[in-house]
Amino acid sequence: MTTTARGERQYRQYCGLAAALDAVGERWTLLIVRELLLGPRRYNELLADLPGIGTNLLADRLKKLCAAGIAERSETGAGHAYRLGPRGEQLREPVLALSKWGIGLLGEPSADMITRPHWALLAVQAMADASRLPDAAETYEFEVDGESFHLTVDHGALTTARGPAEAPVLSIRTDATMFVRIGAGAIGPFEALATGKLTFAGDPDAVVRCSTVLGLLERPGSHGGG
Template structure:
């Protein structure tokens, strides 16, 4: 943890409150976005720099150092081969609060601005945050999402969900789309049915799995899969 002297030098709310203490730790600009980037697995410095356009190298280094000092992140590797940054147990405990913020924020997302940057895994974070497997408590199956050049999967297992990068072992449903459409569907600015009709979303697999996936994600009706 941060030493007392270092803590006094940092800006803080000076409030004896759990929320204020949390914001003192991770409320600075970019900090939770770095946590978001590590939620799907370890990330290298250059990967973080690429997927956080506008952060600047010095600021990223400063935020990573603080997160490691706080025990939210740890780094593995060496200076010669490069480090990877990953969530610690304390960092993993931020997963649900971050997903909750993402879920809340999706209601604020409008159509994609022309100058906006979008990454496939940001949309997948929205999917993960929306997923509620208790809506289909007796189901065990996987759904695969192919978004631009990345692949993710969501395992639904009798009321629980697990999300990860990579292909599903035996997907009941495969959804193929682009990153912007993925985020638009998650935000509700575009329904899956509309995306299918626009040719922006392709579905393949068991038609019943399409309905179950839509239910788990709390989405409206979708078109029939190929």
């Protein structure tokens, strides 16, 4: 790895992966992209949801992302915000795929680990596969630490959106840590229901269907309720 005149470290390899890592491989960069995947974010919002990054480092990473066309700075009525640019949008599928792969590396969280409710939506986007339930046409609503989003499957097609659903067949309520624990396989969905930290309203059979779409029943030790 070499260092440019501006102090940036680069691999100097004629390879797509090396070029990608030159652009987004620095610490914190992909986590900033993760935050922007859900829409424009103000600087202070990014700072709050990335504890430990430091204001100078965040400013530096945003500057580099904007220079590379990965992020853009846009003006809003309350100042300015950052959003993904065209190159940044191209990172959506790779980042979600990497997130799905990383979920399998998670175990029980330690006391010093933090989570955010909006990360649950990204986890759903990474894990959900509507082809697992090709004949279904229904919506599942999630409320995680007071933030709502929903997942709709429609004969193999899949959409997600923030906010409550109009007519969900199933509404699930839990906290962010429990949601990630379920996604990581640290606890099964029916075990989570038994703890009382995950509750639902709606069709009981839809719990199985939702778990199927999210791939939760494919994990070792997962089983249906009865």
